Amino acid sequence: MKIAVCLKRTPDSESRFRIAANGAAIDETGLKFDIDDFASYAVEVALQINEKQGPGETVAFAVGPDSVQETLRKAMSMGVDRAIQLKTDATTYDGLAIAKALAAELKAGGFDLILFGKHAFDTSGGVAGTATAELLGVACVTAASKLEIANGKGTARRELEGVAEIDEFSLPAVVTIDEGIARPRYPSLKGIMAAKKKPLETKPAQLGQPRVTVKKMELPPDRPPGRIIGDGVAAVPELVRLLRTEAKVL
Amino acid sequence: MPNILVFAETRGSALRKVAFEAISAARALVDANGGGQVHALCAVPSGGAALAGQLGQHGADVVVTVEHPGFANFAREAVAATLAARAQGGGYRAVLLGFSAQGRDLAPRVAAKLDAPIATDVTEIRIAVDAVVVKHPVYANKVIATLQLDGPLVVLSTRPGSFAAVEAPRTATVESAAPASDPSGEKVVVKEMQEGGKGKIDLGEAPVIVAGGRGLKAPENFKLVEDLAAAFGNAAVGATRAVTDEGWRPHSDQIGQTGRQVSPQLYVAVGISGAIQHLAGMRSSKTIVAINKDKEAPIFKVADYGIVGDVMEVVPALTQAVREAKAHS
Numbered sequence: 001m002k003i004a005v006c007l008k009r010t011p012d013s014e015s016r017f018r019i020a021a022n023g024a025a026i027d028e029t030g031l032k033f034d035i036d037d038f039a040s041y042a043v044e045v046a047l048q049i050n051e052k053q054g055p056g057e058t059v060a061f062a063v064g065p066d067s068v069q070e071t072l073r074k075a076m077s078m079g080v081d082r083a084i085q086l087k088t089d090a091t092t093y094d095g096l097a098i099a100k101a102l103a104a105e106l107k108a109g110g111f112d113l114i115l116f117g118k119h120a121f122d123t124s125g126g127v128a129g130t131a132t133a134e135l136l137g138v139a140c141v142t143a144a145s146k147l148e149i150a151n152g153k154g155t156a157r158r159e160l161e162g163v164a165e166i167d168e169f170s171l172p173a174v175v176t177i178d179e180g181i182a183r184p185r186y187p188s189l190k191g192i193m194a195a196k197k198k199p200l201e202t203k204p205a206q207l208g209q210p211r212v213t214v215k216k217m218e219l220p221p222d223r224p225p226g227r228i229i230g231d232g233v234a235a236v237p238e239l240v241r242l243l244r245t246e247a248k249v250l
Numbered sequence: 251m252p253n254i255l256v257f258a259e260t261r262g263s264a265l266r267k268v269a270f271e272a273i274s275a276a277r278a279l280v281d282a283n284g285g286g287q288v289h290a291l292c293a294v295p296s297g298g299a300a301l302a303g304q305l306g307q308h309g310a311d312v313v314v315t316v317e318h319p320g321f322a323n324f325a326r327e328a329v330a331a332t333l334a335a336r337a338q339g340g341g342y343r344a345v346l347l348g349f350s351a352q353g354r355d356l357a358p359r360v361a362a363k364l365d366a367p368i369a370t371d372v373t374e375i376r377i378a379v380d381a382v383v384v385k386h387p388v389y390a391n392k393v394i395a396t397l398q399l400d401g402p403l404v405v406l407s408t409r410p411g412s413f414a415a416v417e418a419p420r421t422a423t424v425e426s427a428a429p430a431s432d433p434s435g436e437k438v439v440v441k442e443m444q445e446g447g448k449g450k451i452d453l454g455e456a457p458v459i460v461a462g463g464r465g466l467k468a469p470e471n472f473k474l475v476e477d478l479a480a481a482f483g484n485a486a487v488g489a490t491r492a493v494t495d496e497g498w499r500p501h502s503d504q505i506g507q508t509g510r511q512v513s514p515q516l517y518v519a520v521g522i523s524g525a526i527q528h529l530a531g532m533r534s535s536k537t538i539v540a541i542n543k544d545k546e547a548p549i550f551k552v553a554d555y556g557i558v559g560d561v562m563e564v565v566p567a568l569t570q571a572v573r574e575a576k577a578h579s
C-alpha cells in the first residue's frame with residue numbers, strides 16, 4: 001500500500017517552557033524537539049501495515065521551516081522510505097492553512113491511506129488531519145486506537161467518552177491515530193545510516209495567508225502550593241471537614 | 251451583533267453538558283456585544299422539538315432540529331455538512347461546538363467546508379470588530395496562547411468545564427431542517443457501539459473524579475477507587491497511563507496529556523505520583539486531594555489537601571467517612 005504519514009515537530013513534553021522575549025512564542029533555547037507523540041504512533045502504524053501487507057511505500061510529510069528536515073530524517077530512520085518537506089518561512093499555528101498545504105500535495109499522490117496524529121500537544125489541537133480529509137473529500141476516522149486494513153477496506157476502533165465505536169470505511173482514507181495502538185520503534189543504527197541516503201525533497205508550501213496568529217503566550221497562574229494535612233487514617237476526619245467547610249464539595 | 255450558531259451535542263436523543271456550556275458561552279458573547287441571537291442546531295434520530303425547552307432555558311433564541319434515523323449513530327459527515335450549510339446561510343459571526351469527542355471530529359470538517367479560521371479547545375472568547383480573540387491552553391496546559399482569528403466567520407470549540415452552563419431563560423423558536431447530506435450514505439459506517447456500562451458518568455461531565463494510579467498495585471484493588479466514587483454518588487473513575495498501559499483499566503479512562511483533560515469540582519488522586527503528563531490533564535480541577543505513601547511525591551505540590559499514607563488503609567476509611575457525611579447532608 002501507498003501510505004502517507006504527516007508529522008509535526010514538537011518540543012519534548014517534559015520540557016519546562018519559558019516565554020520568548022517578544023511575548024508571543026516560547027523560548028526554544030535548550031528544548032529538545034522530536035516527532036509529535038501521536039504522529040510517532042502513526043509512523044509505527046504505517047510501517048507495520050506495510051510490513052504485514054507486503055510491498056508498499058511509506059512517505060512522510062511535514063509543513064514547516066528547514067528544522068522539520070531533522071524530524072523527517074528521524075521518520076526515515078524508523079523505516080519510512082522517503083520524505084517531503086513543504087517549506088514555509090516559519091512555523092504556523094493555522095491548522096487549516098497546514099491542511100491546505102498538505103491536501104494540495106497529497107491530492108495527486110495516489111495514497112491509499114493518509115495517517116496523522118490525533119492532535120499535537122503544542123498548539124493547534126487536532127485540526128490538521130480532519131481538515132485535510134475534508135479538503136480531499138475522502139473518508140476520515142479520528143482518534144483510532146486500533147486499525148486494520150484488508151481487501152481495500154479499513155476497520156477502526158475509537159475509544160470515546162465512555163463508549164467504544166467500531167467504524168468501517170473504504171480507501172482512500174485519512175485516519176488520525178490515538179495512543180495505545182502501537183509503541184513507536186527506536187531507530188536502529190542501520191536505520192539511521194540508511195536514512196541519510198533516503199530522498200528528502202523540499203517544495204514550497206501552498207499555505208495561503210495564515211488567518212490564525214499568536215498574539216501572546218503566557219505561563220498559567222500557579223496553583224496555590226500544595227498542603228499536606230496529615231498522616232494515614234487519622235487524617236481522614238480533617239479531610240472530610242475541609243471538603244465540607246472549605247471546598248464545599250460534600 | 252450578528253448571530254452565533256451552536257452545535258447542541260446529543261448522545262442518543264439527550265443533550266450533553268458541553269451543549270449547554272457552548273450555548274451559555276454564545277449567550278454571554280452576544281449579550282456582551284450589543285445583542286444578537288443564539289441559534290442551536292441539534293441532529294437527532296427523533297424528538298428534536300422536545301429539546302427546545304432545555305436549550306431555550308440556557309439562552310437559545312432559535313432551535314434548529316434536524317431529524318433522521320441515521321443520526322442514531324454518529325453520522326459525522328452529515329452533521330458537519332448540515333452545520334456548514336446552516337452557517338453558510340449567512341448572518342453568523344461564529345460557529346461554536348464543544349471540544350468533546352464529537353466536537354473534535356466535527357469542528358475541523360466544518361471549518362474546512364466554510365473555509366473559516368478555526369481555534370479548538372478555547373477557554374475564553376472575545377469578539378472585536380474585525381477579529382475574534384481566544385485563549386487556548388497549549389503545550390499540555392503549560393502555556394496559555396492568545397490567538398487572533400481573522401475572518402467574517404470563525405469556528406471555535408469550547409473546552410469542557412471552562413464555560414459554566416448558566417440559565418438565561420427564553421422561549422426558543424423551533425425550526426426544522428433537512429440534513430444537508432444523507433446520514434445513511436456516509437463514507438464511514440458505525441458497525442458497533444460498545445457502551446461503557448449503564449449509568450456510568452462520563453469523565454468530562456462528572457463533578458467528582460476519583461483516579462487511581464500504580465500505587466493500587468493490582469487491578470482488583472480498583473474496587474477501593476470504585477467504592478469511594480460510589481460513596482460520592484456523582485463521581486467517575488479515572489486512571490493514569492501506568493494503569494491503562496498495564497490493562498487494569500481501559501485506555502478511555504486515562505487522564506493526562508495523552509488522555510482526557512478534566513477539570514471537575516473535586517479530583518481525588520489515589521496512589522498517583524503526579525508525573526507532569528498526568529498533571530497536564532487534571533491540574534485545572536477546582537479542588538485536588540492526594541493520597542500517597544511518599545510525602546515527596548510531586549502530586550502533593552498541586553494537592554489542596556494531601557494525606558501521606560497507604561491507600562489500602564486510607565481509602566476505605568475515607569469511603570466510610572464520605573458515606574456518613576452524605577447520609578447526614
Ligand SMILES: Cc1cc2nc3c(=O)[nH]c(=O)nc-3n(C[C@H](O)[C@H](O)[C@H](O)COP(=O)(O)OP(=O)(O)OC[C@H]3O[C@@H](n4cnc5c(N)ncnc54)[C@H](O)[C@@H]3O)c2cc1C
Pocket residue numbers: 013037462463464465466489490491492493504505506507508509510520521522523524525526527528531541542543544547559560561562
Ligand atoms: C509522552 C508521554 C505521555 C504521557 N501521557 C500520560 C497521560 O496522559 N497520563 C498519565 O497519567 N501519564 C502519562 N504519561 C506517563 C507519566 O509520565 C507517568 O509514568 C504516569 O503518570 C505514572 O503513573 P502513576 O502515578 O500511576 O505511577 P507511578 O509514577 O509509578 O506512581 C505510583 C505512586 O503510588 C505511590 N504508592 C505506591 N504504593 C502505595 C500505597 N500502598 N499507598 C499509597 N501510595 C502508594 C508511590 O509512592 C507513587 O508515587 C506519559 C508519559 C509520556 C512520556
Ligand SMILES: Nc1ncnc2c1ncn2[C@@H]1O[C@H](COP(=O)(O)O)[C@@H](O)[C@H]1O
Pocket residue numbers: 006007008036038039042061062063064095098115116117118119120121123124125126127128129
Ligand atoms: N506542520 C505540519 N506538517 C505535517 N503534519 C502536521 C503538521 N502539523 C500537524 N500535523 C499532523 O496533524 C496532527 C494533528 O496536529 P494538530 O492539528 O496540530 O493538533 C499531528 O499529529 C500531525 O500528524
